[in-house]
Amino acid sequence: xxxxxxxxxAAQSAIEKLYGTLLDTNKIPLQQTRKDQKGDYTIVVFxxxxxxxxxxxxTAQELGSYLKENEDFITDFDVIKGFLNLIISDDIYxxxxxxxxxxxxxGRTPINPDDKVVVEYxxxxxxxxxxxxHIRNNLLGFSVSEILKANGKNVKKVNLVNDRGIHxxxxxxxxxxxxxxxxxxxxxxxxxxxxxxxxxxFDKKYKEEIAELVNQGMEKAIAEKEAPLLxxxxxxxxxxxxNDAETRTLWNKMNSxxxxxxxxxxxxxxxxxxKICYESETYLLGKKLVMEGLKNGVLFKxxxxxxxxxxxxxxxxEKLLLRADGTSxxxxxxxxxxxxxxxxxxxxxxxxxxxxxxxxxxxxxxxxLKHLGKNWYNDxxxxxxxxxxxxxxxMKSRExxxxxxxxxxxxxxxxxxxxxxxxxxxxNFSNNELNQLYRNVSLSALKYFILKVDPKRQMMFxxxxxxxxxxxxxxxxxxxxxxxxxxxxxxxxxxxxxxWPETIDExxxxxxxxxxxxxxxxxxxxxxxxxxxxSNYIFDLVKSYNKFYQEIxxxxxxxxxxxxxxxxxxxxxxxxxxNAMLLLGINVPERM
RNA sequence: GGACCUGUAGCAUAAUUGGAUAGUGCACCUGACUACGGAUCAGGAGGUUGGGGGUUCGAGUCCCUUCAGGUUCACCA
Numbered sequence: 001x002x003x004x005x006x007x008x009x010a011a012q013s014a015i016e017k018l019y020g021t022l023l024d025t026n027k028i029p030l031q032q033t034r035k036d037q038k039g040d041y042t043i044v045v046f047x048x049x050x051x052x053x054x055x056x057x058x059t060a061q062e063l064g065s066y067l068k069e070n071e072d073f074i075t076d077f078d079v080i081k082g083f084l085n086l087i088i089s090d091d092i093y094x095x096x097x098x099x100x101x102x103x104x105x106x107g108r109t110p111i112n113p114d115d116k117v118v119v120e121y122x123x124x125x126x127x128x129x130x131x132x133x134h135i136r137n138n139l140l141g142f143s144v145s146e147i148l149k150a151n152g153k154n155v156k157k158v159n160l161v162n163d164r165g166i167h168x169x170x171x172x173x174x175x176x177x178x179x180x181x182x183x184x185x186x187x188x189x190x191x192x193x194x195x196x197x198x199x200x201x202f203d204k205k206y207k208e209e210i211a212e213l214v215n216q217g218m219e220k221a222i223a224e225k226e227a228p229l230l231x232x233x234x235x236x237x238x239x240x241x242x243n244d245a246e247t248r249t250l251w252n253k254m255n256s257x258x259x260x261x262x263x264x265x266x267x268x269x270x271x272x273x274x275k276i277c278y279e280s281e282t283y284l285l286g287k288k289l290v291m292e293g294l295k296n297g298v299l300f301k302x303x304x305x306x307x308x309x310x311x312x313x314x315x316x317x318e319k320l321l322l323r324a325d326g327t328s329x330x331x332x333x334x335x336x337x338x339x340x341x342x343x344x345x346x347x348x349x350x351x352x353x354x355x356x357x358x359x360x361x362x363x364x365x366x367x368x369l370k371h372l373g374k375n376w377y378n379d380x381x382x383x384x385x386x387x388x389x390x391x392x393x394x395m396k397s398r399e400x401x402x403x404x405x406x407x408x409x410x411x412x413x414x415x416x417x418x419x420x421x422x423x424x425x426x427x428n429f430s431n432n433e434l435n436q437l438y439r440n441v442s443l444s445a446l447k448y449f450i451l452k453v454d455p456k457r458q459m460m461f462x463x464x465x466x467x468x469x470x471x472x473x474x475x476x477x478x479x480x481x482x483x484x485x486x487x488x489x490x491x492x493x494x495x496x497x498x499x500w501p502e503t504i505d506e507x508x509x510x511x512x513x514x515x516x517x518x519x520x521x522x523x524x525x526x527x528x529x530x531x532x533x534x535s536n537y538i539f540d541l542v543k544s545y546n547k548f549y550q551e552i553x554x555x556x557x558x559x560x561x562x563x564x565x566x567x568x569x570x571x572x573x574x575x576x577x578x579n580a581m582l583l584l585g586i587n588v589p590e591r592m
Numbered sequence: 593g594g595a596c597c598u599g600u601a602g603c604a605u606a607a608u609u610g611g612a613u614a615g616u617g618c619a620c621c622u623g624a625c626u627a628c629g630g631a632u633c634a635g636g637a638g639g640u641u642g643g644g645g646g647u648u649c650g651a652g653u654c655c656c657u658u659c660a661g662g663u664u665c666a667c668c669a
Contacts, residue, residue, distance in 0.1 A: 031608055035615085044611060046649060056649075082649075083612060125669070165669060306667060315595090316665090323667045330669050359596065360664050386598080387662080423631050441631095453605070458598065458662070465603090470631060471617040472605080479631045487628050517608095524608090536606065539616080550624095550633045570628095592631085 003092060003516070004030055006073065007041055014066045021051045032513075038078045039085025040513070046082040056082030090503045093512045094565075098500060100515075101572045106579070107519040109152030117153045118345050119145045121353035122271070125162045126258040127171045128196040130265050132388050132403040132461060133355065136450050139585060140385055141353040142271040143451055143531040146583045151526035156345055159273040160337060163255055164280040165330075169236040171195050172250055173229070174202035184257050190264065190406070191257025205229060241327050265405055270443060270585055279337065283328045286336030290321045293372050309368050319364055334365050335372070342376055349379055351529070356384040356456075383529050386458035388450075403463055412442035412467065419469050424592050437589055444474030444586045451584050452535040472539050474586055477577060480542045481588040483549070484574040491555060491567050499561045507548040508569060514541040515576055522583075531584055538580045545573050 008025040016022050029047065033039040045060045052059040057079060064077035064084050076087040100106050121141020124130060130138075145155045175182070175198045184191040206229045213223035224230075239247045266272065290307055293299040299309050299321065307322040321332055341350055352362065362382040369377035390403065416438045420426060426434060449467045453459045469475040504512075518537065525533040554570065557563040578588050 029611080031611080034612065037612075042612090046611080049649085080612070127669095162669070167669060304667090320667060325667080327667085329667070333669090355663095356597070357663055358669095361669095363596090384597090389662085419631075425629065449604095456597085457605090460604070462603090465618095468604095468618065473617085473631090475631060476617095479629085483629050483632085490628070520608090532606090536616090543616085546632060547634095549628080553628070555628050591629095 003041075003088070007043070007086065010067055010071045010074070011043055011063065014063055014070070015048065015051065018062055018066060019048075019051045019053075023051070032517075033085050037080070037083075037085055038087070040088040041086045043084040043086065044082060045084055060084040090509065093509055093516070094500055094502075094504060096516055097512055097565075097569060097572060101568050104575065104579075106576065107522045108150045108579075111149060111154055112152050113154050115153050116156070116345055116347040117148055117349045117351065118156045118158055118341055118347045119148070119351045119353065120158045120160050120341075121145075122159045122266075122273070123162060123354070124159075124262060125165075125167060126192075126195070126255050127167050127199045129190070129192040129261065130405040132405065132408060135269065135405050135408070135446070136385060136388050136459070137353055137355070138266070138269055138271045139447050139450050140383070140455055140531065142585045143534075143583060144351070144353065144383065144529045146585065147522070147525050147529075147531065147534065150522055150583060153526075156275060156347070157273045158275050158277060158341070160277045160279060161259075163278045164240065164251075164283065164333075166233055166237050167199070168251070168255075169233045169240065170202040170206075171199040172247075172254055173233050173236055174198040174205070175254060176250065178205075184260070190261040191259070192261030192265070193406075194261075195254055195258050202229065202233075237327060238325060268409055268439075269405070277337070277340075279333045282336035282340050283333040284336065285340055286332040286334070287322065287328055289335050289339060289372060290332060293321075296373075298371050298373070309371055311364065311367055311371075314367050316364065316367070319368065321368070330361070331365065331368065334361075335368065338365065338369060338380060339374070342374075342379070347379070349381055351381045351383050353383045353385070356386055358382070359384055383455065385455040388459055388461050391460075391462050391464075403461065408463075409442065409446065412446050413438055415466055415469070416442035416445065416475075419475075420592065426591070429591075437592060440587055440589050441469075441475050441478060441592060444478055444581075444588075445469055446474075447584055447586050448474030448477070448535060451531040452539075454532045455530060474581075475592075477538055477542050477581065478586075478588050478592060480546060481574055481577045481581075482590060482592045484545075484570045484577075485590050487554060487570055488567070488574065499564075501559075501561050501565050504565070505548075505552060507544075507552055508566070510544045511541070511548050511569060511573060514544050515572060518576060518580070525583075534580055534583050538577060538584075541573065541580075542577065545570075 005025075008028045008030055011028050011030075012023055012025050015028075027047070029044040031042050031044065033042045043060075043063070045063060046056050048059050048063075049056055052062070054062070060079040060082060064079055064086070067074045067086065068077055073089045073092055074086050075089045078085040078087070119141055121144075122134065122138050124134060141157070145157050148155050175195070178201060179198060182194065184194050187194055189197075206227055209227040209229055210220065210223045213227060214220050218226065236247060240251060290299060293309070294301060294307055299307055301307050302324075304324040305326070306320060306324040308318045308320055310318050312318070319331065320329060321335075322328060338350070341347070354362070359382070362380070362384075366377045366380055369380075420434075420438060420441060424437075426437065429437065445467050450459070452472065467473075514537070521533055521537045525531065552566070554563065554566045557566065581588050
């Protein structure tokens with residue numbers, strides 16, 4: 001039984017004895033005592049006044065006296081207004097450490113194979129390279145998957161590649177027209193970058209056409225629809241859906257360039273997938289579902305042949321599901337994808353890691369599924385995260401205002417190299433090891449920087465200010481880990497005592513209290529899909545350890561029992577830092 | 593215009609889900625290495641939680657109102 005339960009149970013029986021009322025334990029508000037107050041746990045007694053018929057302060061006093069008297073793990077208490085602060089016996093913390101120090105699965109729940117969860121993330125378009133927004137998506141998806149695994153879920157990580165649609169045709173068309181048979185090899189360029197350039201080129205030429213049409217006296221809105229280039233792209237999409245051999249060959253070729261490019265980026269980022277799906281494989285199923293829906297009368301057809309879902313009863317508009325020319329739209333694909341995923345995995349939850357700009361889309365998706373009679377529509381969960389904003393505003397690929405993923409990681413690497421050369425202890429490192437370390441440190445800075453922010457929040461990134469390596473950062477945590485490991489290397493042979501101290505110092509206790517909270521934090525992070533909770537936890541743990549480290553000697557302690565205890569505490573802290581950082585997809589180096 | 597989201601110190605972010613004097617990091621100022629690794633630690637300064645009202649023992653958190661920003665409402669994805 002954990003400490004919180006022990007306290008609430010003790011309080012429950014105390015209240016019954018004192019006031020004759022049996023309260024449910026979840027009606028007893030328990031929280032950790034603020035750092036600036038004396039005590040470990042606090043019972044908030046304002047709500048008990050009705051039962052005790054006394055002022056909150058008196059109630060707290062009585063309750064505190066009773067608990068101190070009758071519970072040996074509560075050694076003292078302190079009352080401030082309606083707050084009853086309890087002081088817990090050191091024994092509890094000492095034995096907690098002893099019991100868990102060798103538990104490498106501390107806080108984790110064993111995986112239950114039946115508790116299946118699908119996490120979809122990344123989901124790039126194959127017409128442009130990955131940028132900072134994708135980085136947030138990838139890191140979140142990967143980390144949330146790890147967190148769910150640690151909470152016992154059987155997680156399948158899925159990448160749904162958006163490989164078809166008019167936008168893909170645009171870059172294909174541009175390459176066909178002006179590409180001059182250029183390949184990534186000839187251009188000496190990553191495939192995704194090359195294709196992205198043609199997407200931008202299309203947009204440029206398209207805008208030129210519009211300008212010309214407007215010059216000739218056409219209205220801008222009409223010109224945007226009538227521009228020959230757009231018509232050509234639409235033709236191409238039609239040919240693609242008709243399985244035209246030439247179009248498909250070009251499509252396959254250009255997409256394979258992009259995939260080769262993405263693979264490099266994913267590898268550098270350290271994310272991976274259990275399965276890669278392609279929308280080109282699901283849109284037909286989507287079409288089928290739409291036709292079924294039409295037959296069953298839950299959808300309707302307009303005069304021009306387009307098919308719609310009426311969501312006015314849900315307080316929304318009509319939603320297009322198939323165009324008049326019979327080609328599918330984004331929603332069509334997603335219907336198919338959802339069905340396929342539901343059938344394939346039999347998952348209890350299907351989590352989509354997608355930006356909050358698509359909140360409406362997922363709302364509609366679930367409602368359409370409901371209309372189609374898919375009673376599992378509620379298994380879909382949209383993990384909606386905020387946009388990454390630059391000082392200049394939103395990133396737009398077509399306008400070139402993006403922070404490229406590869407370039408950003410490259411810059412971080414250089415910074416890590418400079419910093420490590422200046423401060424690191426890397427004598428004896430081979431070139432290979434150095435390279436690994438720079439990569440490790442730079443990725444930790446980047447990943448931590450992004451994951452420490454609550455996913456729901458929009459976050460700010462200023463490319464001209466490089467990401468920090470001091471303070472609340474990944475490298476700071478890595479440094480603490482490396483320093484502990486250094487101590488442990490020196491301590492390994494001297495560690496002989498098997499006895500434990502009877503009391504501990506305030507600083508030691510503080511570290512243990514943080515460690516003690518880890519399982520609860522992990523659980524909460526799993527419920528809220530929030531890596532930020534984990535990163536905040538690690539930072540607080542590390543700070544408390546550093547305070548302890550700075551003030552209390554470990555290896556120079558004469559008392560063997562105390563020394564041994566402090567080594568164990570350091571060992572457990574290091575292990576926990578390592579495991580918690582892995583939940584964020586970050587590795588910690590033994591030396592740096 | 594309708595719908596949804598977000599406003600916390602110069603910047604970036606927390607707040608145990610309604611609890612105590614709103615924490616923390618960067619940047620700024622002061623101090624600590626003949627030390628187990630100073631990428632550290634100790635201290636200082638910096639706040640009307642966008643504004644106004646309400647609910648109650650108690651509000652950054654809930655309700656109303658107002659201001660500012662963002663997203664979305666496509667035969668784009």
